[in-house]
Amino acid sequence: MSGAGNFKNCRSVMVTGATRGLGLQIVHSLATGDFSPGKIIATARNPSGATAQELQKLAQNHPNVHIVPLDVLSQESIEKAAEEVAHLVQEEGLNCLINNAGINVVADFQTVTAEMMIENFHTNSVAPLMITKAFLPLLKRAASRAGTGRSMGIHRAAIINMTSLLGSVELYWGERANSFKWYPYRTSKSALNMVSRCMAVDLEPDRILCMALHPGWVRTDMGGPEAPLSREESVDSILSVIGELTEKDHGSFLHYTGEPLPW
Numbered sequence: 001m002s003g004a005g006n007f008k009n010c011r012s013v014m015v016t017g018a019t020r021g022l023g024l025q026i027v028h029s030l031a032t033g034d035f036s037p038g039k040i041i042a043t044a045r046n047p048s049g050a051t052a053q054e055l056q057k058l059a060q061n062h063p064n065v066h067i068v069p070l071d072v073l074s075q076e077s078i079e080k081a082a083e084e085v086a087h088l089v090q091e092e093g094l095n096c097l098i099n100n101a102g103i104n105v106v107a108d109f110q111t112v113t114a115e116m117m118i119e120n121f122h123t124n125s126v127a128p129l130m131i132t133k134a135f136l137p138l139l140k141r142a143a144s145r146a147g148t149g150r151s152m153g154i155h156r157a158a159i160i161n162m163t164s165l166l167g168s169v170e171l172y173w174g175e176r177a178n179s180f181k182w183y184p185y186r187t188s189k190s191a192l193n194m195v196s197r198c199m200a201v202d203l204e205p206d207r208i209l210c211m212a213l214h215p216g217w218v219r220t221d222m223g224g225p226e227a228p229l230s231r232e233e234s235v236d237s238i239l240s241v242i243g244e245l246t247e248k249d250h251g252s253f254l255h256y257t258g259e260p261l262p263w
């Protein structure tokens with residue numbers, strides 16, 4: 001059975017940036033699959049906006065989908081969302097946080113500016129850290145309810161940071177160095193990888209799993225029409241990988257196929 005089946009044992013999953021692309025597909029697959037978790041918390045910076053219409057429809061048809069407003073750039077919005085989610089999950093806490101929201105500010109060595117770097121860093125590297133800090137009490141609550149066993153995974157509490165292969169410092173060399181010369185995006189994902197690694201160390205005592213996942217190159221607004229993977233193909237594989245995570249994957253950087261990637 002696919003690892004996605006393990007979401008059935010998961011009481012709550014939260015996905016940031018759920019209006020479009022991979023975030024929306026994750027919510028769709030979780031809501032419509034026969035492994036649907038208890039509560040799916042789909043966050044959107046503008047839940048009543050034009051880009052959130054598909055998500056609104058999903059929530060109307062699936063009562064376990066809850067839309068929560070969250071602009072990942074605003075600390076006030078993060079704290080409000082944490083309060084709202086605390087109310088939704090109550091004493092069960094939050095089992096799985098997927099930090100998915102992201103942007104790609106395209107700029108090469110000639111065109112990059114300090115503002116572009118900071119904009120991309122704020123959304124892709126700083127926000128997942130601040131969101132995790134704000135939701136930590138809920139993740140800890142879920143982890144402690146899973147009992148005294150040492151096993152890790154989505155049955156207890158897990159943080160998945162949606163990163164990119166393009167953030168791998170090791171892979172950016174030789175022939176590969178001539179493609180995707182995107183300073184803001186690539187460095188923001190390298191920083192997110194280090195954030196994931198640091199959080200994995202800090203959250204280990206609470207047995208909260210933390211890892212970085214590359215979803216593949218996918219046909220979304222960000223990935224573009226030439227990407228080889230459909231959203232469904234990527235998310236089928238992502239959910240299977242997330243569902244099968246155990247303590248051996250704590251602090252890892254994985255490909256959407258489940259293979260480890262070099263940092």
Ligand code: NAP
Nearest residue numbers: 017019020021022045071072101102217218220221222223
């Ligand atoms: P996408 O289609 O551009 O969607 C991005 C999502 O992030 C949208 O829902 C967007 O919301 C949300 N978002 C952006 N800034 C936000 C903010 N300040 N507050 C709240 N939400 C915000 O991108 P995607 O392809 O689905 O990518 C999802 C994740 O996978 C990203 O982290 C990306 O870096 C990563 N990734 C994607 C690919 C790929 O090939 N597609 C490859 C590697 C990694 P709005 O609708 O409100 O703008």
